[in-house]
Amino acid sequence: MHASSRARMKNPLITVLTVAVLAVGASIGLSLLWRTDDTEASRGRVVSLMPPVTETLYEIGAGDQLVGRSDWCNYPPEADGLTQCGSALTPNHEVIVRLNPTLILANNSNATARDDLRGLGHAEFLPWLSAEDMIASTRRLGQLTGHVEEANELADEMSVVLLQPQPATGPRVLLVMLPEPGKLEPVSFMRRNSVHGQMLYPAGARNAVDEDVSGVPEISMERVIELDPDMIIMLGIRDDLQESERRQMIEQWSRINPLTAVKEKRIGVLSGRHFYGAGRRLLRAVKELGAEIERLGHEQP
Amino acid sequence: MKLKILLLGAVSIAVVAVSPWLGQSLDGDSGRFILLELRIPRVLMAVLVGGTMSLVGACYQTIFANPLAAPSTVGTTAGATLGALAAVVLAPALHLSAAGGIPLTAAFAFAGALIVSFVIAAIASSGRARVNDILLAGIAISLAAGAVSAGLQYSADQLQLYAAIQWTLGHLPQVGYRGVAMILPFVLATWAILLANTRGLQTLLGGEERAHSQGVNVPRLRALVLGIGALGVGGCVAWCGPIAFIGLIVPHIVRLTVGGSRRVMLPMSIVTGAGFLAGCDTLSRLAWPGRELPVGVVTSAIGAPLLVWLVVRQKR
C-alpha cells in the first residue's frame, strides 16, 4: 500500500490522468440522468428565431400563431408587435418560457442551444441554406401550423422558379453582397448551392464561382480577375439606396480595369430588403435580378 | 473583518441572483419553471465555473510566482478553443455527431485543454524549463490558437462554424441541470485536490529553492497543480466556453483584500469567484432588458477597473 501510493505520488501526470478518467466517467454518468425529453408538437403558440421562417409563417397565413420572434425578424411589419426573444445564437430563455410556447423554430445548426431550446418546449430546427432547403422547410412549416395547402402552394411556386439546373451557356455572373461605400473588399460572393446562387439560373445565367466553397464566402480580388466574370451584380439590403450611391458603387469597380465586366460596363447594383427575404418577396427579387441581367446583357458600351 | 465582508458579499450575491425580486416576477407555472429550471441551474453553473476559474488562477499564480499566470495565459483556455475548432473541422469529415449525449464541441474542447496542459505540465515537471519560459510557451500557444481559429473560419462548414461561434461567446444560461451535473465531477475533484495541496503552495511562497529545501517536491507539485487545474478549467470551458478575465482578476482581488496566506486565499478565491461570476451573470441578464450580454463582457467591464482601483489604492 505504502509503496504503491508513493509510486503514484511520484508521477503527478498519472494522478491527473486517473482523476481525469474518473471525472469523465462520472460526468457522462450524471449527464444521462438529465436527458431532455422531447415534448409533442402542438399548434397555437409559436416562437420563431429565424427571420425567413417568421416571414414564411405570415405568408402561409399562420402569423396569428406567432407569439415571439428573434431580434432580427423585421418583416412583415405585423411582426413588430411580437415579443423579442434574443437571437438563435443567444436566445433569451426566460422570455421564451414566459411566452409558454408550444413550438420553437430555429436554424438547424449543430450547437448546444438545441438541447436548451428543447428543454423549453417542442423545438424544430429547419434547414435554410439552399433553395431545396427553403422549399422543404416551407412545406414543413405548413404541416406544423396546419396550413398545409397554403404552404404547399407557396413551395410549388418557389420550386417552379428556383429549382432549375445551372444552364450550360449564358453569362457568368459574379453575385456579391453590396460592400461598404469606399471599399470593394472583402468580396463576399453568393455560393452556387445557396438560395441566392440559385436565383441566377431562372435568368439563364451561370455563377462565375462555379465551385463549392466552404467557410466564409469571400474571394480575393486576384481570384476575381482570374475568374473574369461577364457581369458583376451587387446585392444590397437597403430599401433607400440613392441613385448617387448606386453610381458610386459601380464607379468603385472601375479601378479593376483588367475585368471584362468593367471594360464593358456590365456592373449592376440591386438593393432592397426583399433580396434577403423569403417567400413571394424573394420571388419578386428573382424577377428583378433576371431583369437586371437582361439589361446588362443588352446594353452595349 | 475584510474576510467576513468578502464572504458575506459573495454569498448574498449568489442568493440575490436567483431571487424573484430582480427582473420580472416569478408567478405561476412559467415563474416556477424559470426559477427551478433556468435561474437556479444558471447560478449553480456560475458558482461552479467562477469558483473553479478563480481557484485555478490563484494556484497558477502561486506555482509560477507570477501575477499574470491564469488559465487563459498558460494555454489551458487556448487548448480548449483549439479543441472546439477541431471539432468544427473534423466532425463532418469523421461523420461524428454528439458522443454519449455530450456535444461534440464540448468533448473536443475538453480534450484540447487537457492535451495542451499536459504538454505544459510535462515541460514543467522535467525541471529543465524556467518558470517564465513555461508562461511564455503558454502565451505563444494562446496566440497560435487565436490565429488557427481565425484561419479555420475560412474552411469550415457554415453550420459547424455557427456552433463554434456560439461556443466562443461563452454561455452560462441553460435549461435544466444537465450541464451542472456534467461539470460537477471535474469541479469537485479540482477543488478537493488543489485545496489538499494548500500547504505545499503556501511553502512555495518563500521561493522555489527554499521550498525545495523545506521538503516540497517542486516539479511534482507544479505538474500536479497544472494538470488538475487544466482538468477543472477544461471541464468548465468545454461546457460554457471561455469566460474572460475571471481567473486572472479574482485571485488579485482576494489577495489585496484578505492577504496572501494561501490557507485563506485559496478557499476565499472559490467563494469570491463564485459570487463574482453569479453577480456578473445577473447583471448580464438585467443590463439590457429583453437581451442578454455575453457574461465575459460584464466580467471584464467590472473586473478590470476594480483591479486597477485595488492596485492603485495599495500602492499609496
Add this chain to the structure above:
Amino acid sequence: MSSLELRDVTVTARGKALVENVSLSLHAGEFVALLGPNGAGKTTLLRAALGLVPCRGEALLDGRPVRDIPARERAGLAAWLPQQSHVAEPVTVYEFVKAARYRFAETSAEAEREVVAALTKADVLEHLHHPVTELSGGELQRVGVAALIAQDAPLLLLDEPANHMDPSQQIGLYRLIAGLWRDGRGVLCITHDVNMLRHVGSGDVRVVGMADGRAQFETSFSADNLPEHVGRLFNVRMDVVQSNGQRLLVPQGTA
C-alpha cells in the same frame, strides 16, 4: 548520526566548471566554515549538496545520493538558509516560518507552537504578525534562522548569513548559530569574514578555503597556518593582532 558527504563533486554550467572535484564532509555536531572570495563556487557547492543542481561525483546525505531522497525526508536531514531571502508576496513572519514545518504531518495548532518556540529562540517573536517584506535585513535573517530551527534538521547549511548587517547584528547572529551548533547540530557556514568565527565561541571550528571552484585548504580555526592560508586565498597579506586574548586577522593590501 546525520552527515553530509561530498566526494569529488563537479558542477558545470554552459561548459564551464563552477565547482571542480571538491570533497567535503559535515557531521552532526561539527562546525565547518566555508571561506572564499566571491565567485569561488561556495554557493554552488551548497546547492549541489541540497540536490538543487545536478553534479558529477557524489553528494550524499546520510550515505544516500541526495537526488534519490524523497523531498520531505531530505528536509529532515538538512535545512538551508539561502543568501537572499527574496519573498515575492508580503507573507507574515508566522506564515513564513510555518512553511518550514512542511515536512511534518501535524495540526495547525502543533505547528503554531513550534513556530512560536523557534521565533522565541531567535528572539524575533515580536514580529510574528509582520509581513516579511517590511523587516530589516538583520531581522529577516533572524527570521530565516527561526525557520531553520522550526524545520528541526540535524544539519544546517548557511549561505553568508551575516551579509548586509551591522556589527552588533552580525555578532548576535553568529552567537545564535553557535547556540544551534552546541545543541548538537552540524553547521556548514559560508562566509567572507574569518574573524566573525570568534563569536562562535570555544570548540573546534574547521575552516575550508575555496577559490576558482576548487578546495584550497582545510584547517582548524585555531591552527597556526590559518592566517597564511587565508591570506593566499584572498590574495592579501594577513597581519595577526591579539585582542582580549583572541587572534584577529587584519588584511594589509595585496600580498
